[in-house]
Amino acid sequence: MCPGRLSIFIFISLFSLVVDVQLLLSEAADGNEFSDCSNREHYCGGRRYDLYYPFWVPSSPDYCGHPGFEVTCNDANTTLLNKFNQKNFVLRNIDPSNQIMQVMDPSFYGSCPRDFANYTLDPSLVSYSTQDVNLTFFANCSTTDTKQYRNLRNITCLPSEAGYTSFYSLPSDKWVPPLEVWEKCRSIATIPIDKELEKLLSSDSVNFPFVVNSGFSLKWEVGNWCMACTNSGGVCGFRKGSTNAETCYCSHATSVGGKCVPTRETKHLKKTAIGIVGGTVALVTACCIVICCYYLIYRKKSLNNDQNVENFLKKHGSLAPKRYKYSDVKKITESFCNKLGQGGYGSVFKGTLIDGRLVAVKVLSDSKGNGEDFFNEIASTGRSSHVNIVNLLGFCSEGSKRALIYEYMCNGSLDKLICSKEPKTTLRWEKLYQIAIGIARGLEYLHRGCNTRIVHFDIKPHNILLDEDFRPKISDFGLSKLCFRKDSILSMEGTRGTVGYIAPEVFCRNFGVVSSKSDIYSYGMMVLEMAGGRENIPLDVQDTSETYFPFSIYKHLDHSGGLQAYGATAETEEVVRKMILVGLWCIQTMPQNRPSITKVIEMLEGSIDDLQVPPKPNLSFPSSEPIMDISSCCSHDGCSSAVH
Incomplete structure (x- = not known):
């Protein structure tokens, strides 16, 4: 995060914190709002209404209720909801526990309605209740033939005028008036009625004016905040122009988080809030310091890396x-x-x-x-x-x-082929043999074919990739070293490579100098693994020297047919024996006893009769003799026991 964005982040965090604390500790001015809104009694026509939030009357301040729920009593002693959804409604009944009110359109009151209009409700204030169903009216229709439609009823209180008539459609989920009915009527409207009265309409036991004059039900919603306010001894109100319009008014207490809290508790709460603010500010400051330090370190590292890249590109030019x-x-x-x-x-x-x-x-x-x-x-x-x-x-x-x-190498790495459960057929042995030769040719190019000779230092099956023709390609040169001398002798600090494939001289200089012969050792261990040598170590071996798996191979070479343990047949025994012998020559302990990579290729492509069994490596001895302690070499100069 850059310093500019970091500053904006800090400012927004602190500002939000201050606003939250201010809202948490907001107090009622002096308790006047509580007394103004406490009286909820309303009388009209000798009837008492107990008005709770969101309802309010003009005799109390408008902050005692929601602006859309003003209640008045008109000259006819009728309680009205003033300009509710841009229309005045007669308030018949209020059920505060279920938050449902029964209302009626006063234009229908006491007479047969002539003017029809759909109702439009503000969904943020109210919604129709489950007790309501819709009734559709068709007025001034140029047809009197309604008998053919059993779901249509004439409005008998409206006589036909000049051939026009009016009727209504009984509510039904399945039946819809046909198109000709809609086209022949001048005025159509749908209004809600009570579900119980709809049943009476169907039986023709009540008349049309009675149904529409009975009104319908509306449901309002008041959140849990109002209940929490009331339960704590406060009254709910509506503060105009406030970001938090719904509010709680308290008497001799403080409104904290929508609840009334005694003043003595508020003081403790203020101290706690101040402590929270102080602690948060300190935490944010500490985080900012850490982020800034990290940014500076990251920036410095990025600049150094960019410089290294530029130096590299400049040094290698077109070769990069x-x-x-x-x-x-x-x-x-x-x-x-x-x-x-x-x-x-x-x-x-x-x-x-x-x-x-x-x-x-x-x-x-x-x-x-x-x-x-x-x-x-x-x-x-x-x-x-x-x-x-x-x-x-x-x-x-x-x-x-x-x-x-x-x-991209579609056949993955060599280790997957070696670990495959596929039987070692003649075709598979030939494939492994050609892969071994291909790897040797790649190493020959690195050791002798480049102007700058390269020692890989991490030859192993995982770093040999196979293309669609199973042609091997050496990869992963992260540990490699460039050598500008013809003899490829390297001076190194520390050890590099993978355990099991590292030449002895790499981790202990007493065995000899580090050179391209170190790759020959790794190659030999890999070829022996390709031949299956590591798979043929007996599970019950107790002798520590036998855990060096090349030693077990010598036992199989000493007698005829011994290579059958490696999956060799009469047709493939020569290929298997050749790979094993070359591998054993490559893993000789002393570098000077190992063949060059060019010689390795000659041995692989030459006759088996020209290959002799090499001596056992001197890394350890049979059980009758003490095993060489490799760690003792590390007391000499030029030796490192670390393995990367």
Whole structure:
């Protein structure tokens, strides 16, 4: 939130707080309103009416009731609702408990009505009650033939004049007067009548004037606030020109929140309210300070990140991939609606570029430091162009929002293929074999084919993607290192990689120098896993050395037919044995004993007769000998035990 918007937010919050407290502690002026509105008795024609809110009489101030409910007594000693819905009605009865009043149109009183008009009610004041039904009148109609319509009745008190007649239609949910009736009548109106009288009309036991003179019922609504006011000893009123028109008047008390509260309690309430205001102001101030500090830190971080991006683009020039805005990334992924996967780095979403190409968008969570992993991946992948290296199409970096846009691999990652329950047929072994060669060619390009050599440091099945033809592509270069020396020897602080695939020299320098041979070790562990070595560790193994799964593979190599445990058949045993032997050569403990990646490809594509069983790695020993304590190496210089 920017400082300008923050100031507006603070002002609105404090203003709202002051208004709420003012309404909470609003007091009646001096109790005069209570005495003015307490007398609710009204007499007219010798009859007493007890008027409750919203009704009021002219002898009391207009703030004692709602403006639309003024009650008067006319010269004929009839109680009227003055100008109620722009018309005066005779008030027959009031039922305050059910909030229902019975009214009558005075133009109908004592005679047969001649002028018909529909009633229009203000829904904010009243509504028809459930006791009302509608009666439709047809006046001055140029037809006298009503016998053919059994639901029509002549209005007998209105004689026919010059061939014209008047009649009414009995209420019915099913029968509607035909169109010819509506067309032949000059005046039509619908007014409510009492439901009980409608039954009498149907039986012809009452006449028309009696029904309309009996009136109908209207229901008004008074909220719970008035009941709360009355129960606390106050009277309800209506204050004109106030934002809170409905109000509660009290005697020797204070109106607080629509209730009458004794004065001594009000003082305590005022102190409480003042404490609330003070505490809230302090809390809002503290929040503002925290938000401002966060904004300054966020702003500084954003500026540093923008500078890092500019430096990166300037340094790599045309080698840098296309930069996208974050809004473009949202459009490409349709607001991140199709999620492909989740990892410690963030999430991957499926998307579509403007030209229709499918892409995988990796949205990174907040990177540590200055985003070294993020720029590593852009620099490494941006420099690479090989059939077995995933193609980076673009990136986004706006503040803390970072994303990488890759070509889409429809068959996912290699780990899903390895973990598949599909039987290892000849076709599947051939597929795994070709994938192993493809990965090796991708590594050869990184180690030897680029002008700037790249060590990946995180080769594992999860980072190998497969296209529609199951062609492997190396991905995720977040931990990679660029090497400008021909021997690819690196100087590193700390450890990087995934446990189970990290070469010994990466976490303990006593094993040798860190170089491209570190990727060879990770590759070998992955190939052994592809061959199923990790699946074939006996569940009842007690010997700690046997938990290093490559050791169990040697037992199967020592006798004929031993590779059947890996799903090998007579037709596939050569492929399986070749993958296992190459994998074992790649995981030799000392880097100098491992083959180069070029040699690995020669071994995979060469004859099985040229491959010998390599010695067991010296990382641990059989149970008859003590297991090497790797942690002891960490007492020497250049060793780190941390694993990222």
